[in-house]
Amino acid sequence: METIQMAKRLAELGKPEEACKGYELALRLQKDLAPEDKMEAALFVLQFGGDYTYAYRAFLELNHQGKFKEETAAIMTEAFYAPNEKLLRSHYENNCKQLRKYKYIFRKDFLPFEELPIRFYPFDDKSYVPYYPGEDRFGEITDYSYPVVSRSFFHDLENPILAKDVYSQYELEYLNDNVRPSEYVAKENHIYLHYTDWAEFCAYLQVLLLRKMLVDQKFVFLIDDEIEMYPIDFKEKYGMDYGSFPLKPVGLREINRLVWHTQLSYHNGGDFFNEVLDGHPNLICTNSIMNHSMEEALEDIRETLNEVRSIQELIEVFDANDWGDPEIIKDLYRMRNRTDKDILVGLLCRDKNLMSCLDPESRIVPAIMYQPHFGHVANNLVGDSQGRAMMTSDQFDAIKKSSVFKNFKYIKTFTPMRRITTSYGATMRFMALQPDHLPDGKVGLINDEVLARVTFRGFMKDEEQRVFKDCVVVRFEDGKLNPTATFKALAEFLDLPYTESMTYCSFNGQQMDEIVPGNVQGFDAASVYKTYDEYANDAERTYMEYFLRDAYEYYGYDFHYYDGEPMTKERVKELIKGFDIINSYIRKTRLLGYREGFERLREEDKKAGLEKEYAMTPEKEAEMKTEEEMEYYEEKRLFVADLLMKGLNFVNEAGAPMAFMPKLKLDPALLEKPLYR
Incomplete structure (x- = not known):
């Protein structure tokens, strides 16, 4: 029995509360309700105290359709206008x-x-x-x-x-x-x-x-x-x-506009966009900043400002830490109801390199471009009761809860996107060329970057989140191949004038031959066509393209590896068995990490005077733990594939559908080359 019929039956049985819930559910879920049923449901919900917004929407839809036009107009006037x-x-x-x-x-x-x-x-x-x-x-x-x-x-x-x-x-x-x-x-x-x-x-x-x-x-x-x-x-x-x-001079609290440069994953061309936006006369343009480092800096400054008892003590403390402009820290100290947003603005405005490019006579207050970077980005993906993929992200949760973001009144968000298989290959190359050990002596582990690309759909937005209300995705390939069209469109979206500074790449306003070592420089399009075949194979890239096919279509990318044929579970299993390159890097770093970890434990036992007999050598233990982890990755890949083969339907924790961020629209008249596919 349909929901509307159940609601009618409950009304006939004299159960108005249950009937009201049923009618409300019908209005919410049944998109093909007959006009008479929609009118009946809306009237019942309005009369018996249900969520009036469902009734209101129903009356409005009927009126737009020319159904019960006089009646709905009279009801809306009496209930909502009068x-x-x-x-x-x-x-x-x-x-x-x-x-x-x-x-x-x-x-x-x-x-x-x-x-x-x-x-x-x-x-x-x-x-x-x-x-x-x-x-x-x-x-x-x-x-x-x-x-x-x-x-x-x-x-x-x-x-x-x-x-x-x-x-x-x-x-x-x-x-x-x-x-x-x-x-x-x-x-x-x-x-x-x-x-x-x-x-x-x-x-x-x-x-x-x-x-x-x-x-x-x-x-x-x-x-x-x-x-x-x-x-x-x-x-x-x-x-x-x-x-x-x-x-x-611009006051700290005059600055209320934030441009959030988001991190889709790694090696998406974010540095390139930083270099083009650098030196803009109306933008305080920061490079990528590790989020945890900035949070620690804000906390340290916040606590110090709260603890010092005089201007003299304040100056002594911050002079000792090479703060720079003393007037800025004085302004922060005197500021009432000081927030982390104020501290961030002060922290950036004290940097002469960042401020040197601004136009002091500009008609408008400069905006701040902020790119908090996370060392590891990932989504948690689980199935809900309706078979949809529920997405959560620790990184986006951190942004949502950030007091910095909460206190900027105006936020524009842009996300650079690069062909996902190319971004993946570039990431694998970068990781493969790193030393085995991090600066702290720990082994640099490589995680499942294939799965990370499939599950971290950072180009999708939770429309309830404030930071995604005004957002856009801009393609790296467009910026390289059609820079004038791309950056004029991006300037228009960000509500900035398109300036000469956006026609070249720079750092702190200075054009340089090489800004980030190893990167393809400036508007050279060579990086668009790189495939990184030594660091990614066809099985890995086919898996990614298939499970990201909706994004490929929406953002204008053709398939280079997935052949368009129907996908079966058996074929998915064969693809996963062929993840040779990513598996080799995961296995290599895990073996080294576990072996050194077990050796370290033995050394600690020896120093403590403990005499133990070990069933296995560190090498054998490392092999066992590594194989357990490889089995986990295979199971996770199969789980994600099984979930997504039910349909690419994504929701937030509340069950509300996720939506694609809009793609930046370019003016066809400004295109220098055909759009990249």
Whole structure:
């Protein structure tokens, strides 16, 4: 029996609570409900106290489809608009009152509330459904505070910022927070907001919060043909000569914009993107930083700032540690409600190399590009009750919990991607060429990089996580083969001007012949076509391509190893048996690590005066432990294959579907070479 039929039966039996749950489940899961059943379910859920959002969505879908149009409109008006009309009216009138007093809006004949061309039906605490009476049409559910900057406001900084029809609360606050006051940059630097329809502008005053932003007096509102006033000569019109002000250095708390350069795995071209973005006049561009090292540094500075009792003691402590600019550490010390975000900003701003490339006269506050690096990236993959693959990641959990990320108001995320089999081969080559021992004397172990590539799907986003709201994947191959198109598109996404500094690779603003030893330099495309056949075989690469085929299709990669034929469990087993290269490296490092470990234990026993008889030599024990571990890897590969052969359906811990990060779109007119496949 279908869910909707079960719900109807429960209602007939006089069990409203159980029926309500059934109707709610039907609305949530049954996408093909008949209009009559959807209407019945929505009414029941609304009447008997279920989750109203399912009912609301159902009414809206029916209205959009032209089904029960009058009835759904009447229900939504009575249930969702009428109870909130007084609040919306009050909000509108308060905004009008504030704008009437505001100096830089030149039209003030605000419409009566009843004549506004849009009504906003509250959906939840953040979102609204716009209704257009003149068209008798409902729009889509919209959150005007959704944390995405949807366009490039800062592409041209030669003139004051001019933006058209900005109705996003988030974007208005973004402009207000990131465009510096005219007094700070010694030139006219107001934000010109051009609204092409006065009535529409008035309507949005029901849902926008302007009061706090108006206090800063950065906005100039231009309505319709008032655009001809742009830009205003403030010296002539208002007697304000901004050129007479001294330049003011950027304050630590002015900086509120983070560019997160994510780590998809290893050898994806991250260094290349760092080198292109390096030296940008509006970006404090850091190289890859080990996450644990940065966390330790922040903790150390935090504790020291909390413990010192005077400015003199502060300076003595930080001078002894080569801090640099003493004014920055003083600012941090005096700062109220100091956060790790503030400390990170201070830590970077004290670095003269990072700051030397910034434009001190820029109209906008610089952003920080931050690339926390993890020594090992991996996903935990398990099957849920519906046969889907549930993904968790210790690395992404660390980012989600990071107080640094939590305290940046504006975050853009970009993820470099390289053909996965090429990235794998490059990683294996790098590991194979490393010394057997790490600097601390321990053996450098090689893990199952094939499985890591298949399970760590870092190009997929949990849409509930703040850091993935505004994100994009950019392909390494595009950056190498079509640099102008790629980096103009990336600059537009990051809301940075495309500058000359993005046409070459540099370190601390200086062009160098070799920045990272061993890397293919600059825009040389040789690394695009490398296959690393000595470090990866076809069985390993076929396994990866098959279980990542959805990503290959979405991001525009052709198969180079998987032949497109149906995959069977028997074929998967044969592929796994052929993982000769990765197995040889895992086995080699494990044998060495275990043997030295067992030898060390024997030495410790000997030093302690213990006389023991050992059943096996260290070499034999190492062989046994290594084979146990190799069996574990084979079982894990088979488990993952079995799970993913049920379908490439991925969910987060709450069971919500994971989605692909959008791919950076390039302007076809700027392509120098055909897109890499």
